[in-house]
Amino acid sequence: MNDLAPDTSLPLAELIVCPQCDAAYHLKVPAHGERAICQRCGKVLIAPRRNAGLRIIAVSLAVVFLITGAAVFPFLTIDAAGNKNAVSVIDAALAFVGGPMILLSLTTAALIIVVPLARMLLTIYVLVPLVLDRPPARHAVKAFRLSEALRPWSMAEIFVIGCAIALVKVADLATVGFGPAFWMFGILVVLVIAQDNFMCKWSVWNALERPRRS
Amino acid sequence: MGIVACTRCTKAWPLGTQVCGRCGHALVSRDRMSLQRVWAFWVLGVICYVPANIYPMLKTQTLFQVDESTIIGGAVELATHGNLGIAAIILFASVVIPLGKFWAVAFLALSVQQPTGRGRHQRQVLYEIVEYIGRWSMIDIFVVAILSSLVQLNTLASIHPGTAAMFFALSVIFTMLAAQAFDSRMIWDVQAKTKPTGDRGSET
Numbered sequence A: 001m002n003d004l005a006p007d008t009s010l011p012l013a014e015l016i017v018c019p020q021c022d023a024a025y026h027l028k029v030p031a032h033g034e035r036a037i038c039q040r041c042g043k044v045l046i047a048p049r050r051n052a053g054l055r056i057i058a059v060s061l062a063v064v065f066l067i068t069g070a071a072v073f074p075f076l077t078i079d080a081a082g083n084k085n086a087v088s089v090i091d092a093a094l095a096f097v098g099g100p101m102i103l104l105s106l107t108t109a110a111l112i113i114v115v116p117l118a119r120m121l122l123t124i125y126v127l128v129p130l131v132l133d134r135p136p137a138r139h140a141v142k143a144f145r146l147s148e149a150l151r152p153w154s155m156a157e158i159f160v161i162g163c164a165i166a167l168v169k170v171a172d173l174a175t176v177g178f179g180p181a182f183w184m185f186g187i188l189v190v191l192v193i194a195q196d197n198f199m200c201k202w203s204v205w206n207a208l209e210r211p212r213r214s
Numbered sequence B: 001m002g003i004v005a006c007t008r009c010t011k012a013w014p015l016g017t018q019v020c021g022r023c024g025h026a027l028v029s030r031d032r033m034s035l036q037r038v039w040a041f042w043v044l045g046v047i048c049y050v051p052a053n054i055y056p057m058l059k060t061q062t063l064f065q066v067d068e069s070t071i072i073g074g075a076v077e078l079a080t081h082g083n084l085g086i087a088a089i090i091l092f093a094s095v096v097i098p099l100g101k102f103w104a105v106a107f108l109a110l111s112v113q114q115p116t117g118r119g120r121h122q123r124q125v126l127y128e129i130v131e132y133i134g135r136w137s138m139i140d141i142f143v144v145a146i147l148s149s150l151v152q153l154n155t156l157a158s159i160h161p162g163t164a165a166m167f168f169a170l171s172v173i174f175t176m177l178a179a180q181a182f183d184s185r186m187i188w189d190v191q192a193k194t195k196p197t198g199d200r201g202s203e204t
């Protein structure tokens, strides 16, 4: 980043303050592919990528379809002495139904389907107008805030590892195999990581504030 | 002139501004109240972690017997069956990460109550690790959910979630909230005071 200890007479619009350690800098937007990093704590402040908006939208759309598919198709199949069972994510999420465990069901469903899906839809809603150089969508600020707040609660990738562990755990009890949804989840995890890589929060906030100049 | 910064979108505002005009985040020069939220969630997380380890996590019903296993019991069972790797992952995700997180959050919260200025970078790294890795404790909950829905083989074998599952999920959620409530800017406050030319003053 630029100079630590900026001239405090600078207009506030030309300042950027590290959200992690509170160091203030004179705002200079880096070129595409470059990153502005806080000198004091190392936090990445701005990391614009060329065509990031379009790429993120494309990935989000793909993820929406994958989640929908992954929720419906079975991700694990089991076969023990003729007793067969195949479960989808919805089945797994509903595993705790009955009694107070229903809360756990709802939480599980939210963490592996609802939250990831909601994040993607919110991202598409916020970014499409920006990419088209239109004014931000109604409540775009709220939508982006919600999407960012949901980030830590989106746990599809943890679920994938959970599948693998569950498979090993019952391996000596029965024959277990991965269903199509498992591979969908696998691809989904990679896509979400790629998307996080393209997403520069600062650029989105800036574009939402000054839509036509970004 | 004092400024207050938005921790969500990095924009600077004149001191006294209540809400960020760009993203709508509440502006607080230094969120001292955040420590109380940290401790509240921390205590809830610790309280829930105790029954999570006492009660059974899984109830396995096979032809001849009903097996109830706790988190640690299940991992030990896996290890004795030769699945050392999986046992290690479960132990790491369900015991090492939660306990490490309790320690780390308490350490960070205590360390900013009496600012020393020492080890700021290490503490920042510790905070980032806590934020990143805490979610992974949920893995055991997902394994229980998957097993309970998958292993429903009539009389042959069936698996049901135990009481511990709910407490464990709550414990993970509370510790995640505790980590999120922590205002990491407090780690860096000492430097702002000892090097007045370095940064803007942060007092109200």
Ligand SMILES: [Zn+2]
Binding pocket: A018, A019, A020, A021, A022, A023, A038, A039, A040, A041, A042, A043
């Ligand atoms: Zn910083």
Ligand SMILES: [Zn+2]
Binding pocket: B006, B007, B008, B009, B010, B011, B020, B021, B022, B023, B024, B025
């Ligand atoms: Zn803001």
